[in-house]
Amino acid sequence: MKYSILVMLFIGLLSCKEAKKTEQPVMDVEASTEVEQMDFGKYPQGLVKIFEAHGGLENWKNKKSLAYDIPKPEKTETHTINLYSRMDKVVTPDFSMGFDGEQVWLMDTTNSYQGDPVFYHNLMFYFYAMPFVLADDGIVYGTAEDVLFEGKTYPGISISYNPGVGISYKDEYYIHYDPETFQMAWLGYTVSYRSGEKSDTVKWIRYNDWMKVSDVVLPKSMSWYTYEGRTMKESQNTVSFENVVLSETAKPESFFEKPAQANFVEGKVQE
Template identity: 80%
Template sequence: MKYALLVMLFVGLISCKEEKKTEQPTMEVEETTQVEQIDLRKYPQGLVKIFDAHGGLQNWRNKKSLVYQIPKPEGAEIHTTNLYSRKDKVEGADFSMGFDGKQVWLLDSDNTYKGDPVFYHNLMFYFYAMPFVLADDGIVYGDSKDVVFEGKTFPGISISYNPGVGTSYKDEYFIHYDPETFQMAWLGYTVSYRSGEKSDHVKWIRYNDWMKVSDVVLPKSISWYSYEGKTMKESQNTVPFENVILSETAKPDSFFEKPGQAKFVEGKVQE
């Protein structure tokens, strides 16, 4: 009887040890993307020089995530983007929103956010990540008439998109650069999101305030200008960027998932 009890106890101990041994800790899996050598021949020569003036496209492509803050009266907005998947999250004082790779979500328990999350969730990222986002797939490059400001001429490159690229493929951009330094100087852009049609109304942002982040030159602030055509008038609104982090490690997918109390939101669908 004692022998039988000892055998049962021994078998029980072994079973417990084996069960514990098979348990695996739960870990976040980070997004991994193989970075390939870039063929710069597919870009206009002027645009390649702009990339180089801002730290180089290859250097940018080695990065996996971008975080920055935009000061607001009610508290800073924290913007986080994975650079390859373009999953993103915006965390405000009273709300948060994000894109999980398929859908846009909004967490706004007190109904304080009055904007359009589908339009806003990655809007500032595209303005901030200039000029590098102009190397995305599906872009058509052309010439843009020079911008003249305070007696100086800024050459330009036009950017349009192939049909079906992104949610607003009918948008257009016009990047203008300093002919001496090749740094960005102006960005013109149109918005087709609300109408679904191409627009002739070009808005203009001045890029003349830079800082170096992980060997990449990014804006410290950008300023919207009043204008008549391509004649720039005066600065109307300046947006600063603070606490910028450009990392070679992507955020885990779970970071961008919809929180339990958030809701998926729909935007305008273009035909």
């Protein structure tokens, strides 16, 4: 991943005009360029079982590209990602943006997008590709305090990043799983992108709606919850995913190139 994750999501996910009001983690660690032999010893045992419950890390590593639609009230966004280079593109009827492998670009001839493309271009990919993106390089694993929801306890794994990994390496993540099925159940995350400082505020996403795509178990939808600490309150916003395609063939690099009418953009970079 070349960038990291994220932002306050509820408002920003409903409307790109509201995206500038949100704080989203932009998770991005360098991805490997080829399928390597799996070394499962570097992952916590619980995370290995989570990978297995979602179709297996080897199966995921054999895929080269991912595409999906996110329906929104005013438009549908189509996201396409090459899984190894992490080049990506987001297309809507009003604007498009992408990452060509080196820079983020935005094409918005009607000035309809008021968010930060550096935040958003790969934002939903890293949420959607959980738990597999947690196998990327530069990650430090630990044990997280359990989450209790509706009388059920969900064990957790903490994720942090080595200094200099991505543009928000001070972000922290907490993946919690069903102790019976080992499917991912919750993702907690903090945001450091705008301040450059670690945050004690953990936001929460529930994962409980799954579908199988090319033998990999991926979210059909995910929901952001209101919370008090690690106590989840109620669903605040749900994002759905449609027309999901996982392919063993990568898109050509030209697919992600900046269009002639687009401009390269820059976001805030941590020092």
